[in-house]
Amino acid sequence: MKLITVVCEAYAREPVLDLLRSAGARGWTLFGVEGEGARGGRTADIPEFSNIQVEVVVRPEVAAVLLERLERELFPRYGMIAFVSDVQVLRAGKF
């Protein structure tokens, strides 16, 4: 199983979640985060100016589609990074 982590600006929330659903992810976890990157510091006190982190566990074939679509559809539009890790999961049927 693959864990995909997306860290992006809060404005990208709906587009990212729509993409996850349509690419075949069956659930997701989201939290507000702060940090610093190519676009300077992103503090978390005003929700619109902050970053969010979305985590989703998917099957490898879904992961490939998801990453390809993220790169093509959303990277040009929003401040965003994404990375993939191999994970072991319990209750694999949920994914």
Place this chain on the structure above:
Amino acid sequence: MTLLEAVQANLLSPAVLFFALGVFAALVKSDLRFPEPLYLGLTIYLLVAIGIKGGVAISSAGLATLWLPGLAAMFLGALIPFWTFPVLRWTGGLPAADAAAIAAHYGSVSAVTFIAATNYLLSVGLPFENYATAFLAIMEAPAILIGIVLCKLATRQPGEAVFPAVKSAAHEALLGRSVLLLVGSLLIGFVTGSAGMEKVAPFFVTPFQGVLALFLLEMGIVAGRRLGDLRKVGPFLIGFGILVPLVNGALGVAVGHATGLSVGGATLLGVLAASASYIAAPAAIRVAIPEANPTLYLTASLAITFPFNLTLGIPYCLAVARWFYS
């Protein structure tokens, strides 16, 4: 009252002093910061409080007195991008996307600036039309949509449709939390009238000044953190951020005068025209014009125009209004 006294009365109000404290806290990198839920809570409180008050005022003034200045306010907001866009594009040499994005921000309005202006009028003892809150509600969205259309027309590839981008932004601009809360509480205030107001006054009226002071402390921190970005935006945008409120402020006052508002009401319409949005507009623009650089429009509206209006722009609009009516 001279202009100097008018400015002094504004600068020494608790709200503006707390704003200055916030800027100072950000500049010295103090660990002072508001948690996100508190920020959200304070904005909701302020919008609902002025919404209800405005709605009650509409119910006692009657819709008949409202429609002309209201319609004029809406057109004023929608027309501002038509002159700011060419200035940004050709005098400032900005790309079409950035010029349209900034023009949209300046046509739209800042609720906090408006609230600070009503506060200021109360402190100098000048009466104003409480239903002016309705102007705040109707001036927020039109300019954002106009800005997006301007951008799409300027950057359009042959055969590309303008409509989808406007549609996605319209949802942000018309149903975002600030417009939704404002319009909703205006309606509730209108329906319940002064009898309803009595019930909520201990919560929404008495503590209002204190909440505003607290909120401006946070806005000072937010604006202060962005001051470093002034170096990135260059002298043109800094000049733009100060001159545009002066021109739009005078335009707003003139429209208020022409449509029969009082000195206080015309001042408020001037402040609305002078102000630039920094919550509703960025949210809609980010979705509809992703190629525009957020540093430019956020720094201009939040780090230049907002502090300028809060300190000098509000007494300036009052001075222009007094001159118009004398």
